[in-house]
Amino acid sequence: xxxxxxxxxxxxxxxxxxxxxxxxxxxxxxxxxxxxxxxxxxxxxxxxxxxxxxxxxxxxxxxxxxxxxxxxxxxxxxxxxxxxxxxxxxxxxxxxxxxxxxxxxxxxxxxxxxxxxxxxxxxxxxxxxxxxxxxxxxxxxxxxxxxxxxxxxxxxxxxxxxxxxxxxxxxxxxxxxxxxxxxxxxxxxxxxxxxxxxxxxxxxxxxxxxxxxxxxxxxxxxxxxxxxxxxxxxxxxxxxxxxxxxxxxxxxxxxxxxxxxxxxxxxxxxxxxxxxxxxxxxxxxxxxxxxxxxxxxxxxxxxxxxxxxxxxxxxxxxxxxxxxxxxxxxxxxxxxxxxxxxxxxxxxxxxxxxxxxxxxxx
Amino acid sequence: xxxxxxxxxxxxxxxxxxxxxxxxxxxxxxxxxxxxxxxxxxxxxxxxxxxxxxxxxxxxxxxxxxxxxxxxxxxxxxxxxxxxxxxxxxxxxxxxxxxxxxxxxxxxxxxxxxxxxxxxxxxxxxxxxxxxxxxxxxxxxxxxxxxxxxxxxxxxxxxxxxxxxxxxxxxxxxxxxxxxxxxxxxxxxxxxxxxxxxxxxxxxxxxxxxxxxxxxxxxxxxxxxxxxxxxxxxxxxxxxxxxxxxxxxxxxxxxxxxxxxxxxxxxxxxxxxxxxxxxxxxxxxxxxxxxxxxxxxxxxxxxxxxxxxxxxxxxxxxxxxxxxxxxxxxxxxxxxxxxxxxxxxxxxxxxxxxxxxxxxxxxxxxxxxxxxxxxxxxxxxxxxxxxxxxxxxxxxxxxxxxxxxxxxxxxxxxxxxxxxxxxxxxxxxxxxxxxxxxxxxxxxxxxxxxxxxxxxxxxxxxxxxxxxxxxxxxxxxxxxxxxxxxxxxxxxxxxxxxxxxxxxxxxxxxxxxxxxxxxxxxxxxxxxxxxxxxxxxxxxxxxxxxxxxxxxxxxxxxxxxxxxxxxxxxxxxxxxxxxxxxxxxxxxxxxxxxxxxxxxxxxxxxxxxxxxxxxxxxxxxxxxxxxxxxxxxxxxx
Numbered sequence: 001x002x003x004x005x006x007x008x009x010x011x012x013x014x015x016x017x018x019x020x021x022x023x024x025x026x027x028x029x030x031x032x033x034x035x036x037x038x039x040x041x042x043x044x045x046x047x048x049x050x051x052x053x054x055x056x057x058x059x060x061x062x063x064x065x066x067x068x069x070x071x072x073x074x075x076x077x078x079x080x081x082x083x084x085x086x087x088x089x090x091x092x093x094x095x096x097x098x099x100x101x102x103x104x105x106x107x108x109x110x111x112x113x114x115x116x117x118x119x120x121x122x123x124x125x126x127x128x129x130x131x132x133x134x135x136x137x138x139x140x141x142x143x144x145x146x147x148x149x150x151x152x153x154x155x156x157x158x159x160x161x162x163x164x165x166x167x168x169x170x171x172x173x174x175x176x177x178x179x180x181x182x183x184x185x186x187x188x189x190x191x192x193x194x195x196x197x198x199x200x201x202x203x204x205x206x207x208x209x210x211x212x213x214x215x216x217x218x219x220x221x222x223x224x225x226x227x228x229x230x231x232x233x234x235x236x237x238x239x240x241x242x243x244x245x246x247x248x249x250x251x252x253x254x255x256x257x258x259x260x261x262x263x264x265x266x267x268x269x270x271x272x273x274x275x276x277x278x279x280x281x282x283x284x285x286x287x288x289x290x291x292x293x294x295x296x297x298x299x300x301x302x303x304x305x306x307x308x309x310x311x312x313x314x315x316x317x318x319x320x321x322x323x324x325x326x327x328x329x330x331x332x333x334x335x336x337x338x339x340x341x342x343x344x345x346x347x348x349x350x351x352x353x354x355x356x357x358x359x360x361x362x
Numbered sequence: 363x364x365x366x367x368x369x370x371x372x373x374x375x376x377x378x379x380x381x382x383x384x385x386x387x388x389x390x391x392x393x394x395x396x397x398x399x400x401x402x403x404x405x406x407x408x409x410x411x412x413x414x415x416x417x418x419x420x421x422x423x424x425x426x427x428x429x430x431x432x433x434x435x436x437x438x439x440x441x442x443x444x445x446x447x448x449x450x451x452x453x454x455x456x457x458x459x460x461x462x463x464x465x466x467x468x469x470x471x472x473x474x475x476x477x478x479x480x481x482x483x484x485x486x487x488x489x490x491x492x493x494x495x496x497x498x499x500x501x502x503x504x505x506x507x508x509x510x511x512x513x514x515x516x517x518x519x520x521x522x523x524x525x526x527x528x529x530x531x532x533x534x535x536x537x538x539x540x541x542x543x544x545x546x547x548x549x550x551x552x553x554x555x556x557x558x559x560x561x562x563x564x565x566x567x568x569x570x571x572x573x574x575x576x577x578x579x580x581x582x583x584x585x586x587x588x589x590x591x592x593x594x595x596x597x598x599x600x601x602x603x604x605x606x607x608x609x610x611x612x613x614x615x616x617x618x619x620x621x622x623x624x625x626x627x628x629x630x631x632x633x634x635x636x637x638x639x640x641x642x643x644x645x646x647x648x649x650x651x652x653x654x655x656x657x658x659x660x661x662x663x664x665x666x667x668x669x670x671x672x673x674x675x676x677x678x679x680x681x682x683x684x685x686x687x688x689x690x691x692x693x694x695x696x697x698x699x700x701x702x703x704x705x706x707x708x709x710x711x712x713x714x715x716x717x718x719x720x721x722x723x724x725x726x727x728x729x730x731x732x733x734x735x736x737x738x739x740x741x742x743x744x745x746x747x748x749x750x751x752x753x754x755x756x757x758x759x760x761x762x763x764x765x766x767x768x769x770x771x772x773x774x775x776x777x778x779x780x781x782x783x784x785x786x787x788x789x790x791x792x793x794x795x796x797x798x799x800x801x802x803x804x805x806x807x808x809x810x811x812x813x814x815x816x817x818x819x820x821x822x823x824x825x826x827x828x829x830x831x832x833x834x835x836x837x838x839x840x841x842x843x844x845x846x847x848x849x850x851x852x853x854x855x856x857x858x859x860x861x862x863x864x865x866x867x868x869x870x871x872x873x874x875x876x877x878x879x880x881x882x883x884x885x886x887x888x889x890x891x892x893x894x895x896x897x898x899x900x901x902x903x904x905x906x907x908x909x910x911x912x913x914x915x916x917x918x919x920x921x922x923x924x925x926x927x928x929x930x931x932x933x934x935x936x937x938x939x940x941x942x943x944x945x946x947x948x949x950x951x952x953x954x955x956x957x958x959x960x961x962x963x964x965x966x967x968x969x970x971x972x973x974x975x976x977x978x979x980x981x982x983x984x985x986x987x988x989x990x991x992x993x994x995x996x997x998x999x
Binding site for chain 2: 228279300
């Protein structure tokens, strides 16, 4: 399967957009952690971007079919890792999300996201029916459900939720009957009270805050209020780099990680918001464009799964900042500080480039 | 290039295109959301962000000290902490939230809620004072709950301290939280919780003593910790106020009045300066400096002896025989009688068909032949009954008022009482009846409806001793007020000239009261000091009632003595009132002690040890708990 390298094999636009977003993220991390105990985090982020970018280029040189063939044992390893984390994981702030690898700690669930994309793509690569059957739905549900439950138990509900758009996008693109959608929705509604039962108190509070913003004055509604204040006070041009009072004085929680977009919007204003959302838009359209031109079902589903999860994360993250969506711990891809998330995104983009390199050209 | 699957097996292109449109639509919605926040509501959120990070903390200006005429401290301030509520930092006051604050600061939840309601209409940047004189527990509560209650903060304030506790309390007054009406007043710069003078000098000269609070604009982080300062408006300290009161005299007066309920006023008749002003029973104004608790307040309010009243200027009582000086001046000045005019006193006299007793009647005695000199000396009632009848009520009223009775003296203290000189017009106005001729006879000996304050007595007698020149009594040096840019109240003395002969007779009568045999004020004699004066014993109710209720202390007579010295060129006039004193003899030594203290100090300094001893004695007499509580940083000046 080896073929000679051509410059056009690399999707320069995709890479440029992704790097642009990542660099904006680094600048914002630098600004918001300056004079705080976290100062210097931006350097770590740069290393991760470099590492992930190189890995992405390496992956883009691989044939994605070869990667897809590894799916079964990759999936098994990830299940073992997730289960192992729950049993013997390194607990940070009450959660067992981190796998310690030498000096690096690593969030397994981020990579599991990629493996779920592979699972869905591999599954539909071989299923060529007009519409999915109940059997398909149950099989996929179990395949994605087991790791989702394991991740949710860490607890990391946000990441577990990101598995849903991957599977949903796959099913929708494979074709689904309206009856199935209806039944699934019904099941979902019935499952809601059960799900509520399993939520942790802070998660329930966040949901309630979203439903009744005025009732919850402390903690979670406080967070929404403060991020809204940060974004709103940014105005059109923003307060300027390093001048975000809300983020610098600690009014926004984790302003370098999950809430980085609020800090960014405060300092760079609507202009910055517009620019970054535009970059994400270009990124997503480029991925879907790749899906359009993919040489086969496997490649198309790979890109669809990737765009779905990135789209989901961007919308949930930026949407919860302005209070239109409930707060969940979902990082903003490429911008939020965190190596695992960067690695996942860049590996996904590497696969996307691999698909695009083998595009079907008329 | 190997193609595994035919192109038609890929997901349909329309679905991808549809997803692209969906993404575009969702991103548009997101952008609209950000537009609304960042453009539409920018001003509002900018404001909120500023409020988040900026706190306006008042810097309380220290209140000026109150000093005696020699610069000794009567009222001081010491630093303490107050708990503030910064409402702009508060999210919302849920009942649990308020209850939490109340628990932490040991406040009453109802009170706290009422405070919040009261202050709801004020601008939010104005902090509300929640607790004064914060204890160590309060301070640590605020410091350790910065995250839970970011709206709580501490400021250093100057708490009022009265190092001498009960001494001159009624004169100095006390401070307290500014009342609602004053905050509500248009253009008022007061905030709830501000401290203002409530009574006495503290109230009268609040504008001098109070400084102008400063304001610090500081940057705080989300935990309420200060991380920077934007601007600092320095507080303007209040001015020190020097009183005309002499602490040594004040102490002597406090000591000599002792446990009696009553008042002592010492004036310099040459200027109207108040040298001492005592009102007993007293109270400790330090109790008011922090929020006084309701029980203490009720005790003070319900005390029948009214400790919160400055009896020197607010007690209105019949002057009794002290009034005879006014009668003598009126009778002589109008020529109604001459100094040689003689009345035969048989211990009682019948006028208008009614038998009027002399005070010696009870002792089965009489004064015999009485001229003006003897009448004043021995305080002969029958003489003045007769003179009163001859004078008539109109002339009595004219002279009483002219000599400063029945009207406020205009002293620079709040709530001065006017007293009353009854007249036919007064009877008509108040009771819608005509004047009874017999009333004039009662008025002639300072009974009936006549009422005066101790300050008026000192003022009137001092003015007569000065030859009819009445200086407005005051407790603050007028020069100091002028220097502070204040407009001192009208201070030119009022004249009520009396002829040389009248003055000579009246003054020699008052000299005889103390210095001649048979004088009622012989107890005022003091070696080396010549004192003149006049006694007074005034019935509180009518004679018959007093007899029936003799055991009850409530109807015991009021004892008066007013004395001045030296007789020819008076420098000090002292009026003493002892309520329920029964006989003027109780009041005489009080005046003597104060005048003695005045001349002792003037003629030669006492050994300091002696003076300290006096102070210690006074303090131990006044506060049942012994001398100044050791926990309070009482200054030892």
